[in-house]
Amino acid sequence: MRTHTSTDARGRQTGRRHPLASIALITIGLLSTGGAYALMTTTASAETSVATQQSVNEGQKIFAANCATCHGMTASGTKDGPSLYGVGAASVDFQMGTGRMPLAYQGPQGAQKPLQFTQEQIDDVAAYIASLAPGPAVPDEKYLAGDADVALGGQLFRTNCAMCHNVAGAGGALTEGKFAPSLKGVEARHIYEAMVTGPQNMPVFSDSNLSPQDKADIISFLKFQNQHASPGGVDLGGLGPVSEGLFIWIFGLGAIVGVTIWITARPN
Amino acid sequence: MTTAQDTTTTKSPVAAPTRGSRFTGAVANYLDERTSISGITKELGRKIFPDHWSFMLGEVALYSFIAILLSGTFLTFFFEPTMTQVHYEGSYVGLKGIEMSAAYASTLDISFDIRGGLLMRQVHHWAALLFVAAIGLHMLRVFFNGSFKKPRELNWVIGFVLFILAMGEGFTGYSLPDDLLSGNGLRIIDGMVKGIPLAGTWISYLLFGGEFPGTAIVPRLYSLHILLLPAILVAALGLHLLLMVINKHTQYAGPGRTNDNVVGVPIMPNFAAKAGGFFFVVFGVIVLISSFFTINPIWNYGPYDPSPISAGTQPDWYIGFADGGLRLVPPGLEFVLWGHTWSFNIILPLIVLGLFIVLVAIYPFLEAWITGDKREHHITERPRNAPTRTAIGAAGVTFYAVLWAAAASDILATHFHLTIEAVTHSLQALLILGPIIAYLIAKRVCLALQKKDREIALHGYESGRMIRLPGGEYHEVHQPLDDYERWRLVDYVDYKPLMIRPDARGRISPVQRVRAVLSRWFFEDRISPATRAELESGEGHH
Numbered sequence: 001m002r003t004h005t006s007t008d009a010r011g012r013q014t015g016r017r018h019p020l021a022s023i024a025l026i027t028i029g030l031l032s033t034g035g036a037y038a039l040m041t042t043t044a045s046a047e048t049s050v051a052t053q054q055s056v057n058e059g060q061k062i063f064a065a066n067c068a069t070c071h072g073m074t075a076s077g078t079k080d081g082p083s084l085y086g087v088g089a090a091s092v093d094f095q096m097g098t099g100r101m102p103l104a105y106q107g108p109q110g111a112q113k114p115l116q117f118t119q120e121q122i123d124d125v126a127a128y129i130a131s132l133a134p135g136p137a138v139p140d141e142k143y144l145a146g147d148a149d150v151a152l153g154g155q156l157f158r159t160n161c162a163m164c165h166n167v168a169g170a171g172g173a174l175t176e177g178k179f180a181p182s183l184k185g186v187e188a189r190h191i192y193e194a195m196v197t198g199p200q201n202m203p204v205f206s207d208s209n210l211s212p213q214d215k216a217d218i219i220s221f222l223k224f225q226n227q228h229a230s231p232g233g234v235d236l237g238g239l240g241p242v243s244e245g246l247f248i249w250i251f252g253l254g255a256i257v258g259v260t261i262w263i264t265a266r267p268n
Numbered sequence: 269m270t271t272a273q274d275t276t277t278t279k280s281p282v283a284a285p286t287r288g289s290r291f292t293g294a295v296a297n298y299l300d301e302r303t304s305i306s307g308i309t310k311e312l313g314r315k316i317f318p319d320h321w322s323f324m325l326g327e328v329a330l331y332s333f334i335a336i337l338l339s340g341t342f343l344t345f346f347f348e349p350t351m352t353q354v355h356y357e358g359s360y361v362g363l364k365g366i367e368m369s370a371a372y373a374s375t376l377d378i379s380f381d382i383r384g385g386l387l388m389r390q391v392h393h394w395a396a397l398l399f400v401a402a403i404g405l406h407m408l409r410v411f412f413n414g415s416f417k418k419p420r421e422l423n424w425v426i427g428f429v430l431f432i433l434a435m436g437e438g439f440t441g442y443s444l445p446d447d448l449l450s451g452n453g454l455r456i457i458d459g460m461v462k463g464i465p466l467a468g469t470w471i472s473y474l475l476f477g478g479e480f481p482g483t484a485i486v487p488r489l490y491s492l493h494i495l496l497l498p499a500i501l502v503a504a505l506g507l508h509l510l511l512m513v514i515n516k517h518t519q520y521a522g523p524g525r526t527n528d529n530v531v532g533v534p535i536m537p538n539f540a541a542k543a544g545g546f547f548f549v550v551f552g553v554i555v556l557i558s559s560f561f562t563i564n565p566i567w568n569y570g571p572y573d574p575s576p577i578s579a580g581t582q583p584d585w586y587i588g589f590a591d592g593g594l595r596l597v598p599p600g601l602e603f604v605l606w607g608h609t610w611s612f613n614i615i616l617p618l619i620v621l622g623l624f625i626v627l628v629a630i631y632p633f634l635e636a637w638i639t640g641d642k643r644e645h646h647i648t649e650r651p652r653n654a655p656t657r658t659a660i661g662a663a664g665v666t667f668y669a670v671l672w673a674a675a676a677s678d679i680l681a682t683h684f685h686l687t688i689e690a691v692t693h694s695l696q697a698l699l700i701l702g703p704i705i706a707y708l709i710a711k712r713v714c715l716a717l718q719k720k721d722r723e724i725a726l727h728g729y730e731s732g733r734m735i736r737l738p739g740g741e742y743h744e745v746h747q748p749l750d751d752y753e754r755w756r757l758v759d760y761v762d763y764k765p766l767m768i769r770p771d772a773r774g775r776i777s778p779v780q781r782v783r784a785v786l787s788r789w790f791f792e793d794r795i796s797p798a799t800r801a802e803l804e805s806g807e808g809h810h
């Protein structure tokens with residue numbers, strides 16, 4: 001009987017040790033690759049302007065394997081995808097870096113999927129597309145630090161972006177199933193690239209429209225909003241009065257009705 | 269309110285005075301001998317405590333209003349109701365140096381630089397939402413219980429006025445901070461006002477003191493919000509409570525409960541602790557919510573400026589139905605005629621919502637006219653015993669709910685990955701079909717429940733115990749009800765459609781004909797309660 005329990009316990013122990021160990025391993029693995037990845041991205045993006053021929057060749061291969069079905073072997077476009085001449089490295093970096101390309105299916109709006117490529121591969125494809133025709137490059141690091149004028153950025157954001165993305169960047173609906181996504185947690189470089197390339201239904205904000213400094217301000221504002229928890233407490237998804245109304249009906253009035261039921265309950 | 273002592277003097281028999289009522293009497297005596305305010309102590313000290321949770325919803329509204337008053341007074345100390353432009357120099361980095369109105373700047377100061385200010389703002393706003401929600405639920409309770417019938421019709425109307433005033437208070441308050449979201453809301457109101465034919469533009473100019481947004485609207489709304497509307501609200505509230513005391517509370521049917529008395533436990537010792545504590549419970553819930561959950565984060569919205577518009581601009585929930593109405597109007601209703609633009613895309617929702625609101629306000633009179641019922645009522649009706657009214661209520665709730673959902677159509681679309689057009693079209697269809705379906709279902713359910721009650725009153729509950737009779741026949745034993753339960757099931761007034769008789773000149777006027785048709789519609793489907801005779805013969809069976 002005693003041995004039985006002890007084997008039993010051991011069995012459970014090993015059963016427990018197993019997943020724990022693998023979780024720890026995965027965490028360590030993720031952390032180290034993530035760290036390395038972060039280091040690599042900074043260096044890689046600084047180098048994109050001086051793309052090597054090797055990188056272009058590498059990019060062409062990746063493109064041919066993953067993108068050519070829709071964009072054509074020479075990236076000149078087919079009926080399934082537009083020409084990529086002149087879209088620039090910024091567009092490729094945004095589309096692949098946010099998981100939009102390769103496109104999964106034709107819907108009202110290309111969806112975001114988990115990333116399929118490393119940043120290095122993305123840089124290669126970007127170099128390849130940039131080598132075909134000139135276009136907006138991947139933004140300079142100095143605009144992405146998030147240390148520019150937050151207040152001014154807020155104002156620019158409210159005038160230029162809030163009508164689609166909502167004042168708090170919570171996102172919003174457009175017509176026919178299209179939508180402006182929430183901007184929570186979007187990387188600075190992707191915000192910049194979105195502005196210069198205008199993905200899908202978003203307009204292009206050229207440098208004459210919003211100077212690079214303005215864009216840096218907007219990025220700083222969005223970063224500021226992301227990093228600062230709401231001073232008032234839990235923000236209920238930032239959806240404004242709709243979530244507030246639902247909350248008060250369900251939890252506020254709900255709690256109080258519960259109390260009234262308790263008060264009027266007859267002791268039996 | 270009648271005490272247990274009083275009830276012994278009424279027609280129906282009840283138990284002898286309890287210890288509680290003796291204590292009440294002693295308290296009343298003590299005070300009366302010294303102050304002669306026996307009238308008041310009698311009313312309050314012997315106020316019968318409601319014995320159903322839904323009877324406490326009005327109290328919830330009252331207590332949240334007190335929370336609003338307290339927090340609102342705090343806000344007035346620091347809020348600056350002007351639209352003078354200033355540069356923000358407070359401690360919130362996200363808006364440093366931005367030009368804004370003094371109203372917005374002072375609200376930011378309340379939120380970030382005045383101790384306890386943010387909590388007070390959140391208490392004020394959460395309590396406002398709870399206030400209107402409690403009023404809404406309270407109204408539904410009164411409606412479905414038929415508690416608005418004579419002699420309480422007037423109090424229904426006063427309650428309705430309170431509801432409108434509360435929405436007015438909410439809307440004016442919402443616009444005070446002069447942030448982008450509330451400015452967008454005002455812009456919508458401005459658009460609605462301008463959509464009124466002929467006079468619209470004039471009214472808008474009058475309201476805003478010139479071209480929208482002007483510099484007059486915040487101070488004006490402020491006077492409304494802290495002076496005029498609260499004064500009327502408090503007066504109406506006083507009247508509401510006074511009438512409630514005069515008319516007494518309605519009660520559910522039960523043994524000894526008639527239209528002539530009120531039975532319950534006197535408030536003084538038994539429930540005083542629970543009920544007195546209830547104020548603090550409501551207050552506590554509000555403060556807890558306010559400490560942990562953001563409401564109206566105006567610092568995210570930025571100062572109002574007519575050029576930016578935010579996606580997903582919504583009003584507070586209680587104005588949502590109007591916003592939903594605007595979102596659901598089909599396009600193409602605007603045309604030019606006789607040199608004027610007729611914006612039926614605005615006029616139509618105004619008319620429909622106006623009609624809806626007026627119907628709510630006058631419903632007691634409509635029903636009394638249709639049913640020809642001029643008797644006094646003090647017994648709370650169970651919703652199932654008035655199937656047509658319950659069905660009308662269900663239809664009304666559905667109508668309102670669809671409008672309400674429409675105010676969040678964009679959020680529905682993005683969160684459920686639908687197209688905004690699909691959401692809008694479905695809601696348009698639901699707005700018409702939903703109430704009809706709800707009406708039919710509610711009526712069927714009521715009738716079925718009534719049938720079940722009748723069955724139970726006559727034959728008792730199914731006990732699940734099978735017995736075999738000497739003849740070999742199987743039979744389930746039915747458990748008879750006790751008197752208390754049976755009373756609840758059979759004590760309701762059974763109405764019949766009005767018989768319309770010719771008037772003095774031997775004619776039946778068209779109005780009376782309409783009335784007869786309506787009355788038939790109201791009462792044609794009904795299940796009569798089990799009668800005494802039926803009960804007696806039924807009892808013999810099992």
Ligand code: HEM
Pocket residue numbers: 333336337339340341343344347375378389392393396399434437438439440441442443444445493494498501563564
């Ligand atoms: C039923 C009554 C009332 C309702 C429903 C109501 C509702 C509101 C709402 C929704 C706001 C916007 C608050 C915000 O988001 O910051 C507001 C603001 C305000 N209310 Fe009230 N209120 C009521 C009564 C009062 C009373 C009686 C007072 C004064 C004694 C008052 C003073 C204020 C002030 C000064 C503000 C602006 C300050 C700020 O926005 O932070 N309110 N009210």
